[in-house]
Amino acid sequence: MPLPELLLVLYLLLVLPAHAIWRSRQAGGMERPRMKIYVSNITRLVLLLLALAVCAAWSGYTARQMGVAWPPGTAGLWGLAAALGGLAAMMLGSGMYERRMRAGKRAAIEAQMREDKAMPSTPREMAVFAVLSVLLGAGWELLYRGFLLLVLAPVVGLAGAVALSAVAYGSGHGFHGWKPYFISIATALAFTLAYVWTGSLWWLMVIHITLPLSAGWSIYRKKRYAITEPSSA
16 A cells, blocks of 8 residues: 555544544533634545645556445445435424424424534625535545545455444444444445445435534524514514
């Protein structure tokens, strides 16, 4: 394995997950302004994707090897169709459920959403969050599935590559208790197996981008509504 690849693999498997777990365990949560967090994550993703580009150019990896060939194969197209259909159904169902919800429960949920310190509150924050969502959704899929499976499978076998990728990616979300930790790993494992099955990252990217982006937009609208609604006094 060339040195640039080895360094990137070690960072993705060890350094990034260990830092995420350490940071999540710090007393007080080490709070920072939202924009600083957004920009910091964007910068990190850009640097990692540049490192990935260097590794791909160095080893001559193709788009198909990295899981981003277009058009994808038959399984990838089916996955893309399923992702788009599933997301549309989820959003439609969520809207219908919200409209049927009791006023008191809806008000309580909206109040909780407005208190979410991680989600954007201003138009500028929402714009930067949208960029971050795209980079996170596309970047992590490329790095933890397209790249890691490609370079680890010849070394530890496909099953070992899937397991290492899933554990590292799940750990990269930090440690907030055993149950959410194992849920993160299980979700990462499901996404990784889905990539192995279809050979395409496009549909996983669509899911990975759309879910946080739609959540961020929904919470942003609730926060903006709370700011701009007329006073009842």
